[in-house]
Amino acid sequence: MTFKKQTRDQLERHIRQTAGDVHNIVITGHAFSRMRQRGVLAREVFACLQTGRIDLPPEEDMKTGRLICRMQRYGTARNLAVCVGLDDDDPKLLVITVIV
Template sequence: MGTPSDRQLERHIRQSAKDSTHVIFTTHARKRMRERYINDPMVLEVLRMGSFALPPEPDIKHPGLLCRIQRFVAGMQVAVVVYVEYPATDLVIVTVMDVKKD
C-alpha cells in the first residue's frame, strides 16, 4: 500500500482511536503524563478530535510514521506524538506534552 496523505492518516488515527484497545502507551509516555497531569481520556480526545500540529515524519528506527497531534482539552493545549504503521490499527503513544509549558 502506498504512503497515505496527511488527511488520510489523520482520519486513520481518529478511526483507530475510537477503540481504546488499539492505543498503546509506552513507559515514557506514562511518565510524562504523570509529570504533566494529563490522563488517558485527555489523550484519547486528542487522538479522536485533534489535528496535526506538524507534518508526519518517518521514524528512524522503525518503518512507520511519527505524528504529532494537538488539541485544546481540559484547559491545556495537549500534544500527543503517536507512532503509526499505516494501515495497521495499533497506535503507539511515544510522548505527551503540555504545549504551553514545554
C-alpha cells in the same frame, strides 16, 4: 497504501477512527512517565487522538521505520499534543510521548 504515502487528512482520519476503540491505543512507558509528570489523564490522550489535528508534517522514525504523527488538540484549559507511531504491519496506535 502505506502510511508514508497518505496525506495528512488521510492520516488524521485513520488515527481518529482507530482511536475510537481505546483498545487500539498502546501507551509506552515513556509516554506514561510524561503523562504522570505533566498531569495528563489517559482520557485526555484518547480525546486528543479522537478529535485532534496533525498540524506538523509527519516524520519517519529512522530507528523503527514508524511514521510519527503529532496529533494536537487545543482546549480552553490547556493545549495537548500526542506523538503517535503508525506501523504498516501493526494496526494499533503507539503513543510515544505527550506534550503540554
